[in-house]
Amino acid sequence: MRLRDDERKMLQGYHGEGVAIAMSVMVKLGQIYNAEEMIPISMAHIDGCVYTLGQAALDFAEKLADTGARVCVPTTLNMGARDITRWQEFRIPLDYAQGCQRMEQAYLKMGAIPTWTCTPYLQGIIPHFGEHIAWAESNAIAYANSVIGARTARYGDFADICAALTGRVPKFSLHLSSHRRGEMLFKLPPANRIDFNDDSLYPVIGYIVGSIALDRVPVIDGIPKNITADQLKAIGAAAASSGNVALFHIIGVTPEATTYEDAFQGKEPVDIIVIGEKELHETHTRLSTVEEGKADLVTIGCPHASFTEFEQLNRLLARRRIREGVEFWVTSNRVVYSWLEQTGLLESLKSSGIKVMTDSCILSGPYIEHWGFKLAVTNSAKFAHYAHKQINVIFGSLEKCVDAAIKGEVRKSET
Amino acid sequence: MKQELATGKSIIPGIAEGIAVVSQEPFSFAGEFDRRTGTISNPRSNLFGESLKGKVFVYPYGRGSSCTSAVLAEAIRCCNAPCAIINVQVDPILVIGVLVAEALYSMTIPILGVSQETFRLLHTGDNLIIDAVAGKLYRKESA
Numbered sequence: 001m002r003l004r005d006d007e008r009k010m011l012q013g014y015h016g017e018g019v020a021i022a023m024s025v026m027v028k029l030g031q032i033y034n035a036e037e038m039i040p041i042s043m044a045h046i047d048g049c050v051y052t053l054g055q056a057a058l059d060f061a062e063k064l065a066d067t068g069a070r071v072c073v074p075t076t077l078n079m080g081a082r083d084i085t086r087w088q089e090f091r092i093p094l095d096y097a098q099g100c101q102r103m104e105q106a107y108l109k110m111g112a113i114p115t116w117t118c119t120p121y122l123q124g125i126i127p128h129f130g131e132h133i134a135w136a137e138s139n140a141i142a143y144a145n146s147v148i149g150a151r152t153a154r155y156g157d158f159a160d161i162c163a164a165l166t167g168r169v170p171k172f173s174l175h176l177s178s179h180r181r182g183e184m185l186f187k188l189p190p191a192n193r194i195d196f197n198d199d200s201l202y203p204v205i206g207y208i209v210g211s212i213a214l215d216r217v218p219v220i221d222g223i224p225k226n227i228t229a230d231q232l233k234a235i236g237a238a239a240a241s242s243g244n245v246a247l248f249h250i251i252g253v254t255p256e257a258t259t260y261e262d263a264f265q266g267k268e269p270v271d272i273i274v275i276g277e278k279e280l281h282e283t284h285t286r287l288s289t290v291e292e293g294k295a296d297l298v299t300i301g302c303p304h305a306s307f308t309e310f311e312q313l314n315r316l317l318a319r320r321r322i323r324e325g326v327e328f329w330v331t332s333n334r335v336v337y338s339w340l341e342q343t344g345l346l347e348s349l350k351s352s353g354i355k356v357m358t359d360s361c362i363l364s365g366p367y368i369e370h371w372g373f374k375l376a377v378t379n380s381a382k383f384a385h386y387a388h389k390q391i392n393v394i395f396g397s398l399e400k401c402v403d404a405a406i407k408g409e410v411r412k413s414e415t
Numbered sequence: 416m417k418q419e420l421a422t423g424k425s426i427i428p429g430i431a432e433g434i435a436v437v438s439q440e441p442f443s444f445a446g447e448f449d450r451r452t453g454t455i456s457n458p459r460s461n462l463f464g465e466s467l468k469g470k471v472f473v474y475p476y477g478r479g480s481s482c483t484s485a486v487l488a489e490a491i492r493c494c495n496a497p498c499a500i501i502n503v504q505v506d507p508i509l510v511i512g513v514l515v516a517e518a519l520y521s522m523t524i525p526i527l528g529v530s531q532e533t534f535r536l537l538h539t540g541d542n543l544i545i546d547a548v549a550g551k552l553y554r555k556e557s558a
Contacts, residue, residue, distance in 0.1 A: 021518045029507050054489030059519050156481030156508045158515050
């Protein structure tokens with residue numbers, strides 16, 4: 001791989017040991033992919049900052065931080081394993097919280113911005129169309145590539161901070177226009193056959209698309225132009241969970257798919273998949289592990305909830321209190337949280353019995369084991385996908401979630 | 416006696432010898448592997464409960480999850496990792512895990528990329544020698 005003088009200097013240790021390690025990881029990544037050269041990035045989002053991955057992840061962060069290495073592009077942080085201010089309320093053990101704190105400190109020492117969210121795109125530090133960035137966290141990658149049209153490969157733990165410290169990534173994968181061409185066409189039933197106002201439709205569409213596309217670029221046709229940011233977020237998060245989708249196009253909606261020709265870059269799809277009402281219904285059902293039961297956890301905000309989602313939740317609750325014995329947790333970030341405080345929404349939600357968790361994620365911390373939850377009700381296909389291994393799940397719309405929280409259970413006819 | 420089976424692409428150089436565990440299915444260290452015991456933890460896998468510790472782990476390609484790097488690095492640190500990995504298509508997330516373990520603990524495992532044809536020649540229980548310096552793969556035969 002061709003390296004420029006400044007890149008070679010990073011590799012040779014002119015900028016310290018931390019940057020040299022980071023550059024060597026980036027160069028190796030480029031070599032595996034036969035990249036010809038490095039390209040500069042202007043932003044990074046770090047996923048490796050969660051303290052659940054074992055000692056090695058903490059050792060790596062502290063080692064880099066101890067060398068004095070600092071990020072050279074604006075760098076946001078994904079959620080960690082605890083709510084930084086309310087961890088005791090969520091029963092995080094002290095020794096675990098101390099581990100989290102060390103991880104947090106290491107990344108802050110390297111100059112990252114304490115965003116602590118998996119939806120950095122909901123709080124203002126966002127890339128523009130065509131900008132090369134290095135983002136980790138699968139839902140954020142899908143959103144940045146697909147909805148914004150920025151360019152990031154699927155970076156993961158370690159590679160993310162290495163990109164942030166060097167400001168370079170190999171020129172490969174979705175950084176290249178040719179890799180962004182749509183490969184598979186997914187056709188949806190017409191608008192008179194399915195309810196596009198049903199918010200549970202979007203994660204289901206994403207889940208089907210991801211499970212078939214795997215790591216190819218899917219193009220979806222038949223989605224109304226007025227699809228919201230929350231619905232796009234749900235499609236991407238689901239597609240990145242059931243498959244490795246890092247980029248999807250929606251004809252007439254996303255920026256690289258203003259037309260069919262754009263989406264496929266003038267070529268034809270290698271495969272055309274027609275999604276019928278039957279598949280939508282079956283997948284919706286398959287996201288639940290049981291059909292009914294007594295709910296002890298209701299959770300939304302996977303990926304982190306937007307202000308609009310809190311408003312919808314508050315409207316559906318209509319000042320009712322959730323049932324005793326049910327925990328209703330909404331995960332989000334602190335920017336949205338401050339808006340809830342300012343508007344009085346937080347007080348309203350609290351009086352209904354809702355808990356808002358920031359900086360963290362139920363699946364990234366030891367919450368399920370410490371609370372002993374048995375059945376979670378969620379509107380997130382991503383949560384349902386990953387929680388399966390630990391707990392029973394019932395998937396449904398936001399309205400179903402609220403209903404389950406009020407009644408304390410889900411009955412078969414209601415799922 | 417050792418028989419040369421094939422040549423491959425050295426992704427992470429190194430030499431190792433061990434008994435093969437072959438998965439026909441793609442695999443993810445994040446979610447399908449218990450880094451504390453070194454065993455396969457996916458109950459749906461037909462290799463469920465199989466120990467990878469010190470084995471040559473052979474599988475076609477990685478199922479993606481961004482946590483793979485951290486889990487593999489941690490397994491290497493705890494000496495619960497395979498002694499070598501053979502893939503048809505090598506996932507960079509895997510490679511980064513090994514590179515980080517090397518940078519932190521000076522501990523590494525070789526990774527060899529092989530063709531689909533070579534992959535088909537490999538079976539659980541084979542005694543393999545991986546030379547991911549020269550890019551060669553041998554089967555050791557009992558004399």
